Amino acid sequence: MDKVGLRALKLVAISMYFVGTLCFAFIHGKTEPLYYIAGILVAVGSTSNLICNQHITSMFPKYRGFGISLLSGAFDSSTLIAFILSETYAQFSLQKSFIILAFVSICVGLFMAIFILTTRSDDMRRFASNFSDAVTSGENEDEQAKLSQDCVRDNNENTRSLDKEAKNIEVSRRIKMIIDLRYQSIKDCIISLPFLLITIWFMLGLFRFSTFLGQLQRIINELFPNDIITIDHLLQISSAFSMCGFLAAPITGLILDISQAYCRRKIMQNDDYSIDEQHHKNQIYYTYIFGLAPGLLFMAFCAMFISCLIFIPNRVAYYFAFLFFVMLRSLLFSASVGFCLTAFPVHYFGTVCGILNSIGGIFSLLQYAFQYTSSAVTANIIITICSVGLFIPPIILFKMKSR
Known part of the structure; x- marks a missing residue:
């Protein structure tokens, strides 16, 4: 994305997804390698599609967290499609469903690539409904300065609202300047x-997420031995909750947006900083990204609640554990994407987000070690101890903000 551009990556991603979905449609016993x-193709294509779609939220900078959460929630709730297909399989063949899915996805993807997404990822903010908030990261610096001067000039002639608008633009310009000066390369x-x-x-959040899914049936079997009715019931309820990611998205999105808006107001209220002083630049930067800390902290509590509740037979x-798991999943992916878009220059988003997901995915492979070396209860105790580390990042962000 950072090298070839947003639109080009979207076209490649939807092509991969289209080919992969068609391959699924025509798999049979003699074409088993085609399955892999x-x-x-579907895994890489769908993930790349989601990353491209995240840039649509740049058009709504004041509600970026809400938009990212909705997109992530829709991605999570896509299991609902598989459920509907499984329930209507006798009336509608699986092959036809894959063919329809392939052609619908390619049509929607082409429309988005051509008419919605821009060539470069940092150009998406040009379409923001509130341009004064959009200049935070990705606008031409001359345009920002000109817009700031115009707003200041209008403020001298008109109302206090324009003064607030001018100050908002100036803060956005300073934040962008600070981020660009801090990160001049991907290194x-x-x-x-x-x-x-x-x-x-x-890493720790994805580890908790993946081990919960991987160890759920094992730990239920250990806690409810010989109770087939309860085991089947809890597994069905778990599947139902997994389709509710889209319902949790508005809540997690509002948490992110409200906290970020609060931190932005704190920066605007502080008239004592100077862009030339390193201490104040650090203070502005960490106050700005601290807006994501409440989301990180809330997910840490969700992880701990899950870890404790699944010990209770x-x-x-378990109903509450499934509820907290839905919140954890929504915050895990929306907060990580929001952090990459907020804390780093937008033109490095693809690389930063890709490295982050790769590290997290590799670390989560450790879950397979527990499947063969310990019981599910013992594994969950170890994972619970590891989950305590989720509280470290928001605490450090608070310390850096307060320095």
Whole structure:
């Protein structure tokens, strides 16, 4: 994305997804290798599609967290399609469903690539409904300065609202300048403290997420031995909750947007900083990205609640565990994407987000070690201890903001 552009990546991604979905449609007993090829194409294509779609939120900068959460929630709730297909399989063949899915996805993807997405990812903000908020990251610096001067001039002639608008634009210009000065290359992003913090948080969060899914049936079997009715019931409820990601998205999105708006107001209220002083630049930067800390902290609590509740051999406890799991999943992916878009220059988003997801995915492979070396309860105790580390990044962000 960072090299070839947003639109080009979208076209490649939808092509891969289209070919992979068609491969699934025509798999039979004699074409088993095609299954692995199709799986790789669909996995890479769908993930790349989601990353491209995240840039649509740049058109709504004041509600970026809400938009990212909705997109992630829709991605999670796509399992609902598989459920509907499985329920109507006798009336509608699986092959036809894959063919229809392939052609619908290619049509929608082409429309988005041609008419919605821009060639470069940092150009998406040009279409923001509130341009004064959009200049935070990705606008031409001369245009920002001109817009700021115009707003200041209008403020001298008109109302207090224009004064607030001018100050908002000036703050956006300063934040963008600070971020651009801090991260002049992708190396600067990777070796920075914010990237280390979000990597630790994402690794541990994804580890908790993947082990919950991988160990769920094992731990239920251990806690409810010989109770087939309860085991089947809890697994069905778990599947139902997994389709509710889209319902949790507005809540997690509002958490991110409200906290970021609060931190932005704190920056605007502080008239004592100077862009030339390194201390104040750091203070502005960490106050700005601290807006994501409440989301990180809330997900840490969700992970701990899950870890504790699944020890309780009670149906109601598991209902709450499934509820917290839906919130965890929504925050895990929306907050990590929002952090990459907020803390680093937008033209490095593809690389930073890709490295973050790769590290998290590799670390989560450790879950397979527990399947063969310990019981599910013992594994969950170890994972619960590891989940305590989720509280470290938001605490450090608070310390950096307060310095």
